[in-house]
Amino acid sequence: xxxxxxYDAWSSAHKLTASHxxxxxxxRTVIEDLSLDIPPHTMGSIxxxxxxxxxxxxxAMARILKxxxxxxxxxxxxxxxxxxxxxxxxxxxLPQNPSAPAGITIAxxxxxxxxxxxxxxxxxxxxxxxxxERALALTGLTDMAGCPIDRLSGGQRQRAWIALTLxxxxxxxxxxxxxxYLDIAYQLEVLDLLSTLNRQEGVTxxxxxxxxxxxxxxxxxxxxxxxxRRFALGTPDEVMxxxxxxxxxxxxxxxxxxxxxxxxxxxxxxxxxxxxHSGEACNAHVHWDDSAG
Amino acid sequence: MHRNGNGPMVxxxxxxxxxxxxxxxxxxxxxxxxxxxxxxxxxxSASSDDIxxxxxxLRIPRTVLGLLVGAGLGVAGTLxxxxxxxPLADPSILGFxxxxxxxxxxxxxxxxxxxxxQYVWVGLLGSxxxxxxxxxxxxxxxxxxxxxxxxxxxxxxxxxxxSLTSAVLLPRVNVISSYRFxxxxxxxxxxxDLMMPVLPLLTLxxxxxxxLTPGINALTLGDQMAEGLGMHVGRVRxxxxxxxxxxxxxxxxxxxxxxxxxxxxxxxxxxxxxxxxRRIMALSILIGPLLVVGADVVxxxxxxxxxxxxxxxxxxxxxxxxxxLAGRRRTAEx
Numbered sequence: 320x321x322x323x324x325x326y327d328a329w330s331s332a333h334k335l336t337a338s339h340x341x342x343x344x345x346x347r348t349v350i351e352d353l354s355l356d357i358p359p360h361t362m363g364s365i366x367x368x369x370x371x372x373x374x375x376x377x378x379a380m381a382r383i384l385k386x387x388x389x390x391x392x393x394x395x396x397x398x399x400x401x402x403x404x405x406x407x408x409x410x411x412x413l414p415q416n417p418s419a420p421a422g423i424t425i426a427x428x429x430x431x432x433x434x435x436x437x438x439x440x441x442x443x444x445x446x447x448x449x450x451x452e453r454a455l456a457l458t459g460l461t462d463m464a465g466c467p468i469d470r471l472s473g474g475q476r477q478r479a480w481i482a483l484t485l486x487x488x489x490x491x492x493x494x495x496x497x498x499x500y501l502d503i504a505y506q507l508e509v510l511d512l513l514s515t516l517n518r519q520e521g522v523t524x525x526x527x528x529x530x531x532x533x534x535x536x537x538x539x540x541x542x543x544x545x546x547x548r549r550f551a552l553g554t555p556d557e558v559m560x561x562x563x564x565x566x567x568x569x570x571x572x573x574x575x576x577x578x579x580x581x582x583x584x585x586x587x588x589x590x591x592x593x594x595x596h597s598g599e600a601c602n603a604h605v606h607w608d609d610s611a612g
Numbered sequence: 613m614h615r616n617g618n619g620p621m622v623x624x625x626x627x628x629x630x631x632x633x634x635x636x637x638x639x640x641x642x643x644x645x646x647x648x649x650x651x652x653x654x655x656x657s658a659s660s661d662d663i664x665x666x667x668x669x670l671r672i673p674r675t676v677l678g679l680l681v682g683a684g685l686g687v688a689g690t691l692x693x694x695x696x697x698x699p700l701a702d703p704s705i706l707g708f709x710x711x712x713x714x715x716x717x718x719x720x721x722x723x724x725x726x727x728x729x730q731y732v733w734v735g736l737l738g739s740x741x742x743x744x745x746x747x748x749x750x751x752x753x754x755x756x757x758x759x760x761x762x763x764x765x766x767x768x769x770x771x772x773x774x775s776l777t778s779a780v781l782l783p784r785v786n787v788i789s790s791y792r793f794x795x796x797x798x799x800x801x802x803x804x805d806l807m808m809p810v811l812p813l814l815t816l817x818x819x820x821x822x823x824l825t826p827g828i829n830a831l832t833l834g835d836q837m838a839e840g841l842g843m844h845v846g847r848v849r850x851x852x853x854x855x856x857x858x859x860x861x862x863x864x865x866x867x868x869x870x871x872x873x874x875x876x877x878x879x880x881x882x883x884x885x886x887x888x889x890r891r892i893m894a895l896s897i898l899i900g901p902l903l904v905v906g907a908d909v910v911x912x913x914x915x916x917x918x919x920x921x922x923x924x925x926x927x928x929x930x931x932x933x934x935x936x937l938a939g940r941r942r943t944a945e946x
Binding site for chain 2: 427437
């Protein structure tokens with residue numbers, strides 16, 4: 320991993336770990352017992368079916384959801400006992416649906432990432448200005464800085480939000496489904512950006528992703544969650560197997576190696592996805608079988 | 613911490629300040645009795661028993677009250693729209709005014725209270741209690757108070773209290789006649805001795821509001837984003853609600869329910885200066901007084917020599933302004 324001056328200046332290797340988290344939401348247990356050591360300076364993905372608790376887990380790692388039991392530790396200290404502003408200088412979070420005030424420009428939105436670095440009446444400094452300029456440059460938004468955010472495309476908007484978290488200058492960045500609602504070109508745009516940040520700036524990136532192939536392509540490690548527990552954790556090659564896809568997502572598939580990237584590539588088997596759900600009894604399914612036979 | 617140049621902000625602030633001074637001067641000059649500028653100087657400095665001078669002396673507390681109420685309602689509206697991310701949030705929608713109204717009607721009907729000094733305290737009690745009830749109902753549920761629940765709770769409580777007020781009021785003709793002057797919302801009966809006890813509450817509310825403003829900027833990005841940026845969302849929202857209670861309850865107690873100020877002021881400020889709440893807040897404290905004192909002056913001119921109460925004028929000016937604003941895209945969201 321190459322190290323840039325900026326990366327050295329930030330901070331070296333903050334360590335975020337979760338041990339035996341049990342997470343509940345509205346009285347329902349979403350995560351039973353889940354532990355994870357996030358390897359510093361890596362890019363990792365959390366995958367799993369809808370409702371498996373992956374977003375909930377990410378929120379707990381970002382200390383915005385208090386665990387029912389278990390602890391999230393930052394450099395060996397319970398994250399909930401640290402001042403939240405201090406955490407915000409180490410750990411950035413991009414939630415699923417942030418809301419942009421109407422009419423705000425990219426530059427002003429990105430500048431709000433400086434919030435944790437300011438105390439009560441501190442003035443805007445050159446350090447703040449540099450952080451914002453840098454975040455804009457890294458996300459390729461410098462030329463559009465004065466543009467209102469409501470006029471941007473989906474990919475540009477997501478880049479602006481990522482720029483906000485970059486202006487926050489954190490060592491670790493957690494993202495909840497950063498590619499949702501984006502078409503394939505914008506998905507690649509966002510993931511390429513995160514990958515660059517990870518490799519060039521040493522930012523530890525953890526994201527919840529729905530697209531397994533994107534997860535395999537961009538991650539150093541993948542955590543697969545099923546029924547609130549860890550099902551598998553390892554490199555994409557270790558985790559992305561036909562067996563895992565069947566066990567976790569309930570679909571039959573073929574996993575091959577992508578010729579260009581070398582990452583595992585999953586293709587759902589034709590019709591088998593329907594068979595897997597046959598227990599849910601639907602007439603259309605029966606009819607389909609008849610005509611097929 | 614202002615990122616951009618302060619040019620537009622300084623310009624807007626300056627223009628508004630000049631307008632405010634002019635409106636205050638008009639407020640001292642206009643009335644049933646015309647006075648000359650030299651009379652104003654006399655009234656402010658020397659002791660003189662001229663009739664014109666005493667007319668102005670009556671108008672001074674009225675103007676001061678207009679400034680206070682305008683600032684309080686403008687800042688409270690900005691605060692409420694910010695913490696609830698709801699462009700329609702306003703003291704009347706969240707139930708503050710109806711709470712004060714019910715308390716005052718009950719105090720007239722059942723306890724025969726009749727002096728403005730008593731109304732002030734009863735109104736304060738009524739709107740503060742209502743605000744706490746709205747907050748409590750809005751906080752039910754697993755994830756604490758949400759903007760939507762607060763607004764719904766406010767609307768529901770408002771309509772319940774409104775019905776109760778009517779129920780108490782309608783069979784009692786004598787209560788109606790005492791109540792109706794309070795109900796339209798006015799600053800014509802202003803007296804310094806009535807303002808003094810409420811002033812500390814109003815001041816505290818304003819200070820709190822300005823302290824919370826950077827947090828409101830973070831809060832407009834969504835609760836999770838704000839927490840990710842290191843803000844205590846629950847704490848800031850509770851304190852902001854407390855500040856709004858102090859401001860609205862004080863204003864309603866002093867001047868009755870004056871509508872539209874809390875609603876319109878933040879929108880005008882946003883239109884002038886953009887979405888940064890530190891700037892919106894700073895302009896609100898100028899625009900609010902400008903609107904209230906201006907509406908009071910207009911109310912004195914249009915039906916000379918009698919007065920139209922400021923609450924009626926703000927509604928007449930505020931409603932069309934709001935319709936125009938609502939049609940513009942920039943103000944559609946907070």
